[in-house]
Amino acid sequence: MTSSPSAVQPARPVVLTRPVAGARAPRYRLDRSAPARWPGRPAALDDAQRAVVEHRGGPLLVLAGPGTGKTTTLVEAVARRVEAGQELGSILVLTFSRRAARELSERITARVGAAFGGPVAWTFHSWCYAQLRAYPMAGDPAPRLLTGPERFTRLRELIDGSRELGRPGWPAPLEVCLRTRGFAEEVEALLARVREVGLDPASLEELAARARRPDWAALARFYTDYLDNLGYDGALDYPELGHRAARLVEDPERGQPIRDRYRAVFVDEYQDTDPAQERLLAALTAGGGDLVAFGDPDQSIYAFRGARVRGLLDFPARFRRADRSPADVLALGVSRRMSPPVLAASREVASRLPVSGLPVWALRAHRRLAPAEPDHAGEVEALSFPSEGAETEAIADLLRREHLTRAVPWHEMAVLTRSAEALPAVARALTAAGVPVDLAGDEPPLAERPAAALLLTALRCADDPGSLTTADARSLLLSPLGGADPAGLRALGRALRDHARSAPGEAVAAADGADSDQAPGSSVGWPAGLVSSAELIRDLVADPGSLPGPVPAELARPAVQVGSLLALVGRRLRAGVTPQDALWALWEGTAWPARLRRVSASGYGAARRAAEADLDAVVALFDAAGRLGERRGPGGGAQGLIADLTSQDFAADDRAGAEVRPDAVRLLTAHRAKGLEWDVVVIRGVQDGAWPDLRAQHSLLGTEQLDAPQRGGLRPPETPRDRWAEERRLFYVAVTRARHRLVVTAVDAVGADGARRSELLAELGVRITSGASWTPRPLTLPSLVATLRRLAADPGATPALRQAARRRLATLAAVTDHADRPLVLSAHPDRWWGARDETASDVPVAAPTAPIPLSGSSLSSLRDCSLRWFLEHEAHAGQPATTAQSFGRVVHALADEVTAGRTPADLAALDARLDLVWRQLAFEAQWRSDQERTAARQALARFLDWHAAERGRAVLGSEARFGIDLTVDGRPVRLRGSMDRIELDDGGQVHVVDFKTGRSAVSPREIAEHVQLGTYQLAVREGAVDDRVTTRDAPSPETTPQPEEAGESAVPGGAELVYLRREANEDRAGPGAPGGPTGLPQVQRQDALPPGRSWIDELVGDAVRTITTEAFVPTPGPGCDYCSFRRACPAFVEGRQVVT
Structure with missing residues (x-):
């Protein structure tokens, strides 16, 4: 992929062709640049x-x-x-x-x-x-050349193998770092230097003895093994x-x-x-x-x-x-590039560079360059700023002004820095300011580039269907291969879960109100009740023929399409096709290639750049697959290709060369800028500590000490003067990249600890100007629109001025691209905050004739903050499920298995069941997983102790779902939920138990009106468990508690919270040691509801009125500190509208 940095190339059709079957070592190339045109006549030369x-x-x-x-x-x-x-x-x-x-x-x-x-x-x-x-x-x-990542991967493998084999006898101090990436990088650098200076393993071993370096002796033996490994494979690396x-x-x-x-x-x-x-x-x-x-x-x-x-x-x-x-x-002796001012600044810097060993006349002629056009205009500036932010802001403004006022093309400007670490932040700041940038050298490894990563994931899942995870299924469906959107995926998950709930023999129960798109992983071995929508979607992708009839075909189309494509490619792989052919089948199997080619050829802005980046990644992936086939033959396999690419830690050097964006400012280091030139060059960050960088360049293995044999093999230590000379030469290279305008900037902060501008700035021979007062109005579209809007509404402006501003806003709002898409959306009044009236929905939140669905969690949410309830339950804007919720689902499911008699009430049995599913829970770190695994075992131990304790009650059921119909203020209401455990006492009263797996308990004053427990008691009072009480199979009438009068509704006797992660006396004694012995869990009891209308009835009435009147307002309270909507909540400063 080639393009000239000095000329804008017209857009050309993008063509990606497949090689002829059977052709050896195919090469894919994507070329969008027009060929350069050079004169065929003799050039005018000086003496x-x-x-x-x-x-x-x-x-x-x-x-x-x-x-x-x-x-x-x-x-x-x-x-x-x-x-x-x-x-x-x-x-x-x-x-x-x-x-x-x-x-x-x-x-x-x-x-x-x-x-x-x-x-x-x-x-x-x-x-x-x-x-x-x-x-x-x-x-x-004929030898085969290793790419940089291939060489590094091979070195790491050999280092690991040498440690296990005890060869080459690494010194003890190095043993601890053999498996680190840093050590492999040190070895790679030293072996490269060995060849660059003309040494070999034998001469390195001699140097080791002379310099008393046992690490060099070990590396000499390791280098011999490495060369033998290359020879066995018929390979070469670049240093060789x-x-x-x-x-x-x-x-x-x-x-x-x-x-x-x-x-x-x-x-x-x-x-x-x-x-x-x-x-x-x-x-x-x-x-x-x-x-x-x-x-x-x-x-x-x-x-x-x-x-x-x-x-x-x-x-x-x-x-x-x-x-x-x-x-x-x-x-x-004649400079044809630089304008006289830039040339003069470069001569000032060059005059300070030490050189000896050349004829004096030649050196004088070399340094005293004369300009080819003495009258040519140019400019050199040296600017200092109080902060990096001010420096970058000024650079962005300077570049935009050059482009807009002097018509300098974007590609004829560059920003250079000393180190690559500064580039990403500068790129982000310039992009935010409306300056298009081309960041050189920022490519991630091929396997991490989105398009390549997608095809590799699909290839892995096709070759090994058992490796398909819920995360894989979701990413594939949301990718260009599937074409689904998150809303459609959620709808598909709900449809599949609804079908599974209603299917005979299925027990797929989600937590109350849960609608999780994220699952712990595979459903294999999970207790009944824990199969999530994500797992059901994964199963559909794995077997597209299993689509249930009730699920709409259009809703399931992306899953069926991706699943069918993976199955097709999997069959071809098993039939013996190469990974290259399999990748081509995946690539050609959808409309993705056509869409990328269309956007790349006719799109604009970020969309076009993204399409071109994806095409580049696909080309590189096909090229890598071809190299693998050439290296390993037909037996390389899909998994071999995947392992090869995913093991690489940095990007390979693309054979076609890096493409240069023709419509962007180049952003690169001074080292990478060598050999290039631009009309305008900005050198950023010339302050002490950054440029010059005078830190000693010492390496762990002493790479910098090696020299050519004819110079003795050992190089004298580098002095500060040598470092200064190297840094000054680098600055000289950066300065001489400019043709017409050179701007050098530095941070010169106030205060003893602030950065100070480098003395390199003074070596330019120009006055250093403070940029602290650089406050011109930014030449950006947002700034222009803001100014026009302010003028259009300014009562102090003349009517003619306001009208002129409005006309210009209308002109900007009407500007469209070739596809008739508006380019300045912010100029249209429809996009202005506060300019439109508040809207009212034509569709009520609760249909007048349909029952209003309520649950314990929704009642609690409506009481605490009705706005939060609306955003979570109606707008579906809540946060996805967390590992804490997965923890709770597992413990609840295992407690249900014990209560129902499906699993023995034995800790060892529960521990074994826990092991089956724990590895499928996603934690951010292994130590966290281990910690939570211990906590889960302790919670189950407390449950068993509580379960075995005598409370004078009989178990009526567990994980009991209910749904009862009520009438409140003339509106039908459907109260639904799930009770963790239902028990009947000797007096015939029903008690509901709710297991909690959180770390904190509610306060004693809150338990009396705990909404969840009150909802369960209301459900019991309204007949939710009548059938369980009247049909209970008892051994004898004398020992079986019954309701007070046969045929009457069950009577609630109270409810309780059982905290499985808290000890009964934890509030007094504090939490126990992790992994230590456990006792009974903490229990908080709520008294039975009083006869007649109670506080929970009032709460249900308030909730119904809130929903029917749609009065969803924020209610500040303790929960606000953990609310995910705080940044959009009008009760807080950060959530209020800018225009009110």
């Missing part, structure tokens, strides 16, 4: 450039500063050689990025006017890989490429064709080479071929990768002419 172009006969070092026409010179040098009769295939051009290699190839091909049968310019890695594949060792297959390629070119026989082929080698960005690459170049040109290296010692910023400026400074001595004299040195 220094002509001297480089005409150079023949030996090595040449060209000092090429930023914007000095280095690329043009290189292209012309190649073209002149071709025009003189030299074959293009005998000229090798090497550079350090694929973007640069692609641009060089295009420019050279356009300039010489002839096509070439292969790449003209290469990266070092790509050229080395091509040679190793073209000239393999006799009998060996240069080493193997150098050995190949040096080989007297195998390397002879390569050395004979190239008569001239051109190297771009030579200051970024490492010793291994220098060795390769020496081997390539050992036969007398020309070597022309372009470099800039002031832009040597990759010391952390092994590149050191010393390599460029040593070039004349290392690469000598035929007469053994040092290589020639030339300097390009």
